[in-house]
Amino acid sequence: MGRCIGIVKWLLVLGVALAAGASAQRYQPAQHTEAPPFFGGITLEQGALLADMGLSSERDRDPKWSLAEHRRLDRALNALQPQRKGVVDAYVIAVALDSDPVFGREAREAGKVLSRRYDAAGRTIVLAGTDGGGDSALPRGSPENIAAALARIGEVMDPKEDVLILYTTSHGAPMGIVYNDGDHGYGMISPRRLWTMLGQLGIERRMVLVSACYSGVFVPLLSDVDSVVITASSDDRTSFGCQADSDWTFFGDALINHALRKSQDIAAAGAEAVGLIGEWEARGRLTPSQPQVSIGANTAVWLAALDRRRPKDDTVPVGKPAVSLLDGQ
Numbered sequence: 528m529g530r531c532i533g534i535v536k537w538l539l540v541l542g543v544a545l546a547a548g549a550s551a552q553r554y555q556p557a558q559h560t561e562a563p564p565f566f567g568g569i570t571l572e573q574g575a576l577l578a579d580m581g582l583s584s585e586r587d588r589d590p591k592w593s594l595a596e597h598r599r600l601d602r603a604l605n606a607l608q609p610q611r612k613g614v615v616d617a618y619v620i621a622v623a624l625d626s627d628p629v630f631g632r633e634a635r636e637a638g639k640v641l642s643r644r645y646d647a648a649g650r651t652i653v654l655a656g657t658d659g660g661g662d663s664a665l666p667r668g669s670p671e672n673i674a675a676a677l678a679r680i681g682e683v684m685d686p687k688e689d690v691l692i693l694y695t696t697s698h699g700a701p702m703g704i705v706y707n708d709g710d711h712g713y714g715m716i717s718p719r720r721l722w723t724m725l726g727q728l729g730i731e732r733r734m735v736l737v738s739a740c741y742s743g744v745f746v747p748l749l750s751d752v753d754s755v756v757i758t759a760s761s762d763d764r765t766s767f768g769c770q771a772d773s774d775w776t777f778f779g780d781a782l783i784n785h786a787l788r789k790s791q792d793i794a795a796a797g798a799e800a801v802g803l804i805g806e807w808e809a810r811g812r813l814t815p816s817q818p819q820v821s822i823g824a825n826t827a828v829w830l831a832a833l834d835r836r837r838p839k840d841d842t843v844p845v846g847k848p849a850v851s852l853l854d855g856q
Contacts, residue, residue: 556657556771557626557709564713575702575717583670583706583714600666604679608649615832616689617645618680621653622668624697624706624716627771628659633738633779634668636845637694640783645692646836652676656708659772668697670706670714674724681728690829691725691733696779698769699739701762722748732829734793738778740765743819750821755830757782757797759804761817767808767852774846777804778818784844790837793830794822811853 564586569577610616621638623630638653654668654676666672673695680691695716698705703717725733734755737745743762750756759766759778768776775784781803786796797820808815 554657554659554661556628556659557711559627559707559709561710563707571702574700574715578703578715578717579719581670581674581714581716581720583712585712586710588711596666599664600672600675603652603654603666604675606649607652607679607683609683610685610689612685614688615829616650616684617641617647617692617833618684618689619645619647619651619692619694620673620676620680621651621655621694622673622696623655624668624695624704626656626667626708626712627769628657629769629771629773629776630668630696631655631658631663632774632846633696633776633783634694635665637696637779637783640787640842641692641694643842644787644837645690645833647692652680667708667712668695668706669708669712670716670720673716677724677728677730681730684730686729686731689732690833691730692736693733694736694738694783696738696776699737699741699760699766701741701744703744704737704739704742718745718748721745725749732826734826736782738766738776738782742766743817746819746821750823752823752825754821754823755793755826756819756821757793757800758819759816761819764814764816766816766818767811767813768849770852773849773852775849777807777816777849780844780846780849781807784846788842788844790839790841792834794820797822807850807853810850 564584619641621634623634634653634655635658638651642648642651653665654672655663655665656667657663695704703715706712706714731753735749737758740760741762742758742760745758746756766778782800786799801818804818
């Protein structure tokens, strides 16, 4: 039910099937065909250290592509609107750290759902590769772009008043969430790296939603009285639904596409998502992923302010349901 990459030794490299008939389409999304440079030849301990340091690597980038990428990121960062004095503003970042189209599609729709729910129009950045239909016009989801987006939000928000909402989707490993852009970009963001960046920027009010295998590793460091953290799995379990031709992972479909489209608080949304994922995993006789939900005591203040502006009408889930992957099993 998923593809793990060779960024650390113990992860199996599995092929990701394209949608039926995709070979006949004009556009062919980038494939993962080459082993990552450097990362494949290090120990697990070295990998964890490098993830904490925020190391990533790029290979064979066209200089013109790099210039275009800088311009895409500049446009996204400069478009962010400043916070409104006296208003609890939400700043949303939705990120696909892997270039497989399922993550690009999920991040795009997550950006829309979270922006609508938390009144974040003009204060939302989506970082993602292709949605499967053509080259992406968005800045890519990479560790350095996430750092730049966080820093820009740190400039325009009031950390005593406003809130960061960060949604990331990709493959995962026991030391963090994986960055893999085709055969070009490689790296990882560990819990300590993300925690350090948020601390350096003074962003304490935050909602961190992580869709990846082993994503429960983010809970201990990121959870505190001012934070909401919801992850697709515990720290020692895989999550499901990351086939390249899917529209959603199980976690993204349950939390974003279903629970957060409804006019209910985050605790109820988290509980609904956990229940849906459990039902789908039981149907497929899959090892339970054990999603994690942590809601800090002080978050009630800013959650209440955001919820007062929450749309009262529900929206309808879109895309092919993640559970449809179980059809034919």
